[in-house]
Amino acid sequence: MPKVTETALEINLASLKHNFKFLKSKLKDKTLFLAVVKAFAYGSDAVVVAKCLQELGVDYFAVAYVSEGVALRKAGVKTPILVLHPQEKNLKHAIEHCLEPSLYTLKILQAFERIAQQHNQKNYPVHIKFNTGLNRLGFEPNDLEVVVKELSKTCALKVKSVFSHLAASEDLEEKPFTLEQINLYKSLSSSFIDALGYPVIKHLCNTSGVLNYPEAHFDMVRCGIGLYGYGNSDKESKNFQPIATLKSVISQIHLVKKGESVGYNRAFISSEDSKIATIPIGHADGIGRHFGYGVGAVSIGLEKAPIVGNVCMDMIMVNVTSIECEEGDEVIFFGPEYSAETSAAAVSTISYELITGISQRVKRQIVYK
Ligand SMILES: *Cc1c(COP(=O)(O)O)cnc(C)c1O
Numbered sequence: 476m477p478k479v480t481e482t483a484l485e486i487n488l489a490s491l492k493h494n495f496k497f498l499k500s501k502l503k504d505k506t507l508f509l510a511v512v513k514a515f516a517y518g519s520d521a522v523v524v525a526k527c528l529q530e531l532g533v534d535y536f537a538v539a540y541v542s543e544g545v546a547l548r549k550a551g552v553k554t555p556i557l558v559l560h561p562q563e564k565n566l567k568h569a570i571e572h573c574l575e576p577s578l579y580t581l582k583i584l585q586a587f588e589r590i591a592q593q594h595n596q597k598n599y600p601v602h603i604k605f606n607t608g609l610n611r612l613g614f615e616p617n618d619l620e621v622v623v624k625e626l627s628k629t630c631a632l633k634v635k636s637v638f639s640h641l642a643a644s645e646d647l648e649e650k651p652f653t654l655e656q657i658n659l660y661k662s663l664s665s666s667f668i669d670a671l672g673y674p675v676i677k678h679l680c681n682t683s684g685v686l687n688y689p690e691a692h693f694d695m696v697r698c699g700i701g702l703y704g705y706g707n708s709d710k711e712s713k714n715f716q717p718i719a720t721l722k723s724v725i726s727q728i729h730l731v732k733k734g735e736s737v738g739y740n741r742a743f744i745s746s747e748d749s750k751i752a753t754i755p756i757g758h759a760d761g762i763g764r765h766f767g768y769g770v771g772a773v774s775i776g777l778e779k780a781p782i783v784g785n786v787c788m789d790m791i792m793v794n795v796t797s798i799e800c801e802e803g804d805e806v807i808f809f810g811p812e813y814s815a816e817t818s819a820a821a822v823s824t825i826s827y828e829l830i831t832g833i834s835q836r837v838k839r840q841i842v843y844k
Contacts, residue, residue, distance in 0.1 A: 720810030
């Protein structure tokens with residue numbers, strides 16, 4: 476294994492493949508698989524991840540914004556791409572790059588209709604999103620007739636799918652609410668398809684929905700976090716392999732005398748003679764200041780070295796007094812053995828936030844092992 480010589484986010488495609496196969500094993504053979512690769516594939520590397528999944532036979536991709544889809548197309552990704560949250564101003568670029576917008580208000584539906592007509596499109600694939608309880612994006616159930624009427628006015632657009640999003644698929648205490656959402660979606664999507672007069676793909680479930688609500692897989696599922704190796708609970712997570720390992724190296728070791736301080740604002744005062752290692756990763760790389768004051772730690776071999784004092788922009792200092800280590804040694808912030816979920820929990824957040832926050836300054840290193 477190549478030794479790291481700087482901070483790097485290692486992406487293991489063998490783990491990505493494992494997670495994809497595991498999620499697929501939960502589906503019926505004919506259920507389609509949409510891989511959510513928004514936000515740089517949850518902070519990893521969208522192009523590398525999408526190309527790997529494309530080869531594995533994924534049916535669809537989703538991104539949040541048009542620019543994310545354009546980047547995939549420019550890198551040669553050919554699989555259909557759904558844009559979950561297109562902004563009106565970028566709609567024309569969606570057409571230029573064969574990206575399929577989610578339409579969720581009459582305003583954006585009409586705007587896209589106009590643009591599709593201007594571009595002389597016929598049957599351009601679009602996706603209609605309904606709000607069934609998340610109250611984030613989507614037409615209201617009673618908009619159904621208006622939407623169908625609007626769509627019937629034009630042959631520029633053709634509905635490819637009708638979908639909604641669950642609010643609490645990971646939380647079994649909210650099961651009654653989720654079942655209500657599923658039932659509403661079921662009747663809404665049927666009425667929509669009846670009114671539309673042609674079949675379209677139905678989809679509702681994210682990763683936790685796939686695992687917790689097999690009855691709600693419909694024609695397609697939309698998985699993000701599971702592909703990257705995390706579930707929304709320990710029970711879910713144990714079947715996944717985190718694809719990303721955040722690694723760094725020890726730049727320097729200081730011997731700090733009892734009573735001396737370390738870092739900005741002298742936030743750490745050493746209570747004994749200590750050995751303090753400086754690591755080249757900081758809040759500009761996505762390690763938030765909440766990790767300071769001993770809340771976060773790095774792993775060196777099998778040992779944990781807590782962060783002392785404040786997290787700086789480009790560096791952290793960790794206490795290695797009782798750890799045998801030297802300058803140049805590898806440290807791990809999170810990875811398969813040291814879950815980002817656990818690190819995230821220490822600062823009251825979730826794996827999604829920690830992994831998507833690793834900044835683009837951190838080099839991505841692709842491995843298959
Ligand atoms: C991000 C997102 C997903 C993926 O959810 P995971 O919990 O990461 O599997 C699915 N659908 C929509 C609409 C999303 O915004």
